[in-house]
Amino acid sequence: MTDYLLIALALLGLLILGGIGLVVPRLRRRPQPPLPRTEVDTRAEEDLAGPPVQAPEADLSTGVLVEPPVEAPAPTVEVPEPTAGRLVRLRSRLSRSQNVFGKGLLGLLSRDRLDEDVWEEIEDSLITADVGVDATREIVDRLRERTRVLGTRSVAELRSLLAAELVNALDPGLDRSLHTAPKEGVPAVLLVVGVNGAGKTTTCGKIARVLIADGRSVLLGAADTFRAAAADQLQTWAGRVGAETVRGPEGADPASVAFDAVKRGIETGVDTVLVDTAGRLQNKIGLMDELGKVKRVVEKHGPIDETLLVLDATTGQNGLEQARVFTEVVNVTGVVLTKLDGTAKGGIVIAVQRKLGIPVKLVGLGEGPDDLAPFDPAQFVDALLGTESSGQTA
């Protein structure tokens, strides 16, 4: 009997010890309930410590420490590179056109005999480079005359004659400045128009950078309400340089978004408001009417200072007819010729100006954020001909 009692007591003891062994580790793992805190405590601490920092949390089921998501650092505002001399820095982007103008034309002009066939070849090269028939004839006639009169034969002299004629064809006297300065505290307003895919949104972003690099404050209006992505794209460009964007819901009236953007720009006192519009084809009457409305509604705040027509240089002569219709609907004051890096037809700059009678003010030379340059005829011709210095050929 005593034996049975002893065995039963020993078993009981074992059971109790086993139970403690199981429970204690669990108790150790259980997290401590947080101490009650008052709202005032919390605020006082936040005031002292700045934004709350999340402590790592333990996952109770696995025991793995889970780091709180690292908050993305505040976006750093970029400082765009200055605009002075950009065309010179980006001259190598014109390499395709350089082959036609620099190597091709100069090669022809340096032939031993400048006979009728050579002059015809020179004419063909210029027409192939999209200079346009009328401008080509003028350039070639003047070159023929000057080489005959001067009896010029050295490569350096021929290059300088050709450069002078090309610069002359680009009408160097035209005012190419962008009207972006505020007047009496009211921001300057720039409207950006053109056909689909010409590069309007990209150009708006690049212009914002150009203006900011030159010390102006900018607000962007996303009046391209057809594509939500276009407004997102514009907002991203703006965010990179710390500019504000005004946008509306997808499908909103573009005129009302443009109006609101200018209103906001006036309220916040920025120097320049840049309004991006949706791409439209010149033969769609409804869309062109809509563009006219954007212009009229924006003008309720005051006159538009600059209307830039964005043209894709790779569409060549086809783009010219589209461009003409735009000039009838809105008062285009300047042309931005994009994608000049992607074409051998750099002569389109001459054709555009002659056909539209509107100065090319900016040229796009790549997809990078600072690949937009103020246009300068002498620097452009230097880049086309592959000459060493700028400004000496005019």
Ligand SMILES: Nc1nc2c(ncn2[C@@H]2O[C@H](COP(=O)(O)OP(=O)(O)OP(=O)(O)O)[C@@H](O)[C@H]2O)c(=O)[nH]1
């Ligand atoms: N190579 C090159 N690409 C360019 C240049 N400018 C714009 N692009 C590209 O052209 C494409 C179209 O540009 P967007 O700015 O979206 O054109 P968009 O006119 O606003 O287009 P929609 O809103 O559809 O009318 C993009 O892939 C740009 O990166 C340039 O100067 N050179």
